[in-house]
Amino acid sequence: MLVSYNWLKDYVNIDDISAEDLAEKITRSGIEVEGVEVLNDGINGVVVGHVLEKEQHPNADKLNVCQVDLGKGETVQIVCGAKNVDKGQKVAVATVGAVLPGNFKIKRAKLRGEESNGMICSLQELGIGSKLVAKEFSEGIFVFPNEVEVGTDALEYLNRNDKVMELGLTPNRSDALSMLGVAYEVGAILGRDVKWPSTDYETNSEEASDYISVNVEAFEDNPLYVAKVVKNVKIGPSPLWMQGRLMAAGIRPHNNVVDITNYILLEYGQPLHAFDYDRLGSKEILVRRARKDEKITTLDDAERTLTEDHLVITNGSEPVALAGVMGGANSEVQSDTTTILLESAYFNGVTVRKASKDHGLRSEASARYEKGIDPNRTHEAAERAVALMAEYAGGEVVGGSVEVNTLKAEPAVVSTTVEKINSVLGTSITAAEVKDIFTKLKFDVTEDNGSFTVTVPTRRGDITIEEDLVEEVARLYGYDNIPTTLPVSAATPGVLTAYQAKRRKVRRYLEGAGLIQNITYSLTSDERAKQFALEDGKAIRLAMPMSEERSTLRLSLVPHLLEALQHNIARSLQANAVYEIGSVFIGKEGTVLPEEKERLAGALTGLWQQHPWQGEKKAVDFFVAKGILEGMFSMLGVNEAITYNRAEKDGLHPGRTAEILLDGESIGFIGQLHPEKLNELDLPETYVFELSLTALLGESIGEIQYEAIPRFPSISRDIALVVDRETPAGELEAVIKTTGGSLLKEVQVFDVYEGDKIDSSKKSVAFALRYYHPEHTLTDEEVTKVHTKVLQAVEEKFEAVLRS
Structure with a gap:
């Protein structure tokens, strides 16, 4: 229901309250106002003009040159292309400097050599939808009746200086499908009378x-x-x-x-x-x-x-x-x-x-x-x-x-008591207040010692039982005035456990990173039950499975996520990143029931970023998947306790798989699917991970310790170390960090080289090191002293040689 604010004034006095404030009060009383539209929003400078002369444009068959009186002795020339423009008409004119919907500004212009000082407007150009324009003016300008005054505000004549409230009515509130019905509602909210229109005639x-x-x-x-x-x-x-x-x-x-x-x-x-x-x-x-x-x-x-x-x-x-x-x-x-x-x-x-x-x-x-x-x-x-x-x-x-x-339309008579109202609402409303609410609603009411008999007018067909009266009291009393209480039996309000709160943070983080949550079956086939499992266990088979494909409880989440990728790719979805938080079921010898453990798994393939305008595309790789996990570890505050070891696992690429450890204990893996597995599943290059969520979220962390932003400049040094090919860069980095002590703040790998410039059994790993002191500017001597210790440590530990 669209309610004109100006029209509503005919029935109830609302001069002292704005449309926006009134909309807020109506919403709080139980009828949602979905929005307030300002009809003349962004429009100004539109007046009533009088077309004194109209002549054919000398250089255009479809244009006319009009002389238009704008009032106060001002006559201007306007070029107009409307078919129905004519001498003697009173029209809406957007003057020079006027602004029309869409921030369209009217300027002086020359059209085919003829000066035009404004624009004669159609209703559509004034922001009125085409479906609302009378058919005679749907393809041309709007013509006012002769009695309008030249030079006055055209929008006022068209009732565009108005605000319209859109009511989102539920089916039971059909009484508000009329201006009088809304007036009764507003009158009840504000405690004011409703004025009915005149029906006098001869x-x-x-x-x-x-x-x-x-x-x-x-x-x-x-x-x-x-x-x-x-x-x-x-x-x-x-x-x-x-x-x-x-x-x-x-x-x-x-x-x-x-x-x-x-x-x-x-x-x-x-x-x-x-x-x-x-x-x-x-x-x-x-x-x-x-x-x-x-x-x-x-x-x-x-x-x-x-x-x-x-x-x-x-x-x-x-x-x-x-x-x-x-x-x-x-x-x-x-x-x-x-x-x-x-x-x-x-x-x-x-x-x-x-x-x-x-x-x-x-x-x-x-x-x-x-x-x-x-x-x-x-x-x-x-x-x-x-x-x-x-x-x-x-x-x-x-x-x-x-x-x-033959209609029998009698008003409903419904009774209630002040005790009933207060017991339902949890309030302490007095009988006088209840009676006043019914009176504001224009209901006939009689009271006898706290008991009310209410005669409900036929316009409110939604009120038939006692509970309806309680609702009317509640909404007019004000939902905000109803006290907030806890159930008597509850000692404390319910809250999430620390584990549940962390799990929710993990979901939000992964979805914010671009992964879509999947919820897959807990049942799989015998063949896939143990694939990618984090720990050995007996697969539990159902006694009466519905199918062989769903016959066994899963030990890993990854196989089902790969099914989801297959499904999406078969439907031409090129970018796929999914995750699941769910249970796996580990059977133990000598036990009937399996142990249920919660896991987090993800699978990524295809494009990770795509910018069509720049023609830039970035495919998913190992470090995208690893970066997502590292961001999650940082968010959970356990990043310092996480390490990665090279690993081999069935179904994963032997050179692109890592075991993830938390405080030295294995909690999962990350890696690329083996090429044979990719061919088997008909998938492009795909990366997966699975973690023990119980172990990850169960890790206790201390309070976050913040470091001051450094006030003094840092010093950077780069080193390229030649080591055996089998030496993990992570171990080199760990030794560098330990030896660098408090002055060494950042260590990053920025290059790995293997080629004809060095021995075939060797590789070069380049690190960027950044040193700074929080209390003073470092000197070259201080940095050189620590840097030398770092080089000595990697030489002793890995026989590393500084590449020249």
């Missing part, structure tokens, strides 16, 4: 019964039908204020009569339909169920085949409307219509929904009938509509109305 001496008779065969579907007649109407545009309000509510203007019926729909929540009396074809209205395969051509010019489930309005013989959904083309109000037959009826929501669904016709009217309308507004809405037709269509209202009324 009638002629005739009677509506002389023009029409009404018969209803399907009383259950249509218990109330009211018909009124208005003569001598003059079809034309509706007043600008009405068009503006309809557009703000998302409805396109048509003509004064149709716009009035739509206006009442929004104002009262009561759908109406206007028939052209002279095109009706008879003096009878008969409401009945449609006959099988009966036809009707609706207002959208579509021929529809009806069934016996559909309710139709007929002229006694043929259908002229699909009840509650859409009128028929054979009785449509047109430009030559002079007599209106106005329908205001109460239709069964289930019947309307059936027709709406069967024909794919979802209308503002059908939506309200489906959710339920207030039966006591059916007469009032008809009276308001004919009053507006008399005022804005020059109509002559025929006296009386013709109706069939």
